Amino acid sequence: MKISLLIGTYGTRIKEMEVLFDSIERQTYKNFEVIVGSQTNHDEVEKLLSKYSFDHRHIVAEGTGCSKSRNATMEYCTGDIYTFTDDDCWYTDTALEEVNSHFEKYNPDVAIFQNFDPITKKSTANYPKHEILGISRMQTLKQITFDMWFNSSSIDPHTNRFDERFGIGTKYNSGEENVFIMDAYNNGKRKMYYFPIVVAYHPYKKVNYIDENSMIGKGPLFKRLFGGFFGFILFIAFCIKKRSEIKSNNDGKYTSIVIKAIKEQFRFKL
Known part of the structure; x- marks a missing residue:
């Protein structure tokens, strides 16, 4: 299976993206593409990408907000599996191999894995300890964007979109991933499986979404x-x-x- 890593970025986290791209370059599974949608600093992003040998495409994502940049990358997605990669996360060397093996075994609509901060030894989410082969409607509200990997044959990236009124950089600064996965769930895509396996690293951030x-x-x-x-x-x-x-x-x-x-x-x- 081909995997698409869709990266929407404002374009200011160049050092963080270098760490991310280094981890992508080290992947043991090689059938993948990287699509970056930048909203500023396009030349710097392009210069960084030029250092790497993996298959990539760089586009200018018009407007502001993470939902807009993610939607822009979805238009160019050609993978059987796709995910929305944060520009300040990075992957374990076997991440794509792990994801691919679970899709081949379970054929989910959505596979959900874990992320972890190796510096603070913390995770932003409180993950269940055991796998869940069918998360509930309410459990969709607890998912983190880059933990989720989507089956493009059931949740087509060319017809499904983020609601651009929600997410960082918009009037309503959160919830875009909840809307996206809830829409899929409501459209009958209920094979949403959780696996207690760390495939990504991400700086631990204590978030406050009740200000x-x-x-x-x-x-x-x-x-x-x-x-x-x-x-x-x-x-x-x-x-x-x-x-x-x-x-x-x-x-x-x-x-x-x-x-x-x-x-x-x-x-x-x-």
């Missing part, structure tokens, strides 16, 4: 994921469950933030 700006974005996100009625109910339940956390991360503010998020949810068009 005021992120919380306001969650109103529209819940609507996009679950529709108007259930999106509203589930968002209110989320706010109640996370009440103390929201307050502690926003200098004690809670009610005003929830109200702003609800208003934004009502304004958001599906």
Whole structure:
């Protein structure tokens, strides 16, 4: 099987991309392509890519936001398997070999693996210890973009797209991967399997997605994921469950933030 590594980048992490490209060059499995969509510093990205022998294509991704750059790379994807590679992650030497073997054995719509920070010895996610041959609809909300590897025959990269209203660099700064995988799940692509195997490394980052700006974005996100009625109910339940956390991360503010998020949810068009 051919594997496509789709890398959307703003173009500023040149040193990090060098580490990534070095790891790609070392792969024991060689049937792959790399497609990079850069939004700035195109010449620097091209100069870096020219150092490597692996099959690659570099395109200019118009606009800003990770969803736009990922969508741009999807147009050129020719692999049987594809993934969205972060520009600051890197791979184990046998990563692609591991991924390919699991696709050959299980033929999933989506295969989900682990990432790990070898410096801090931490992972951003709390991964289950055992494999899951069929994650639930709600479990799709816990997945990290570059942990997921997609079967192009069932989730076609030329017809499936990220919702460009969500993700880093947009008004609603998270949730793009949740929308993408939820759309696939809702379209009947339910063979989503998790394997407790580290195939990627990534710097550990303590993320805060309940600051005021992120919380306001969650109103529209819940609507996009679950529709108007259930999106509203589930968002209110989320706010109640996370009440103390929201307050502690926003200098004690809670009610005003929830109200702003609800208003934004009502304004958001599906």
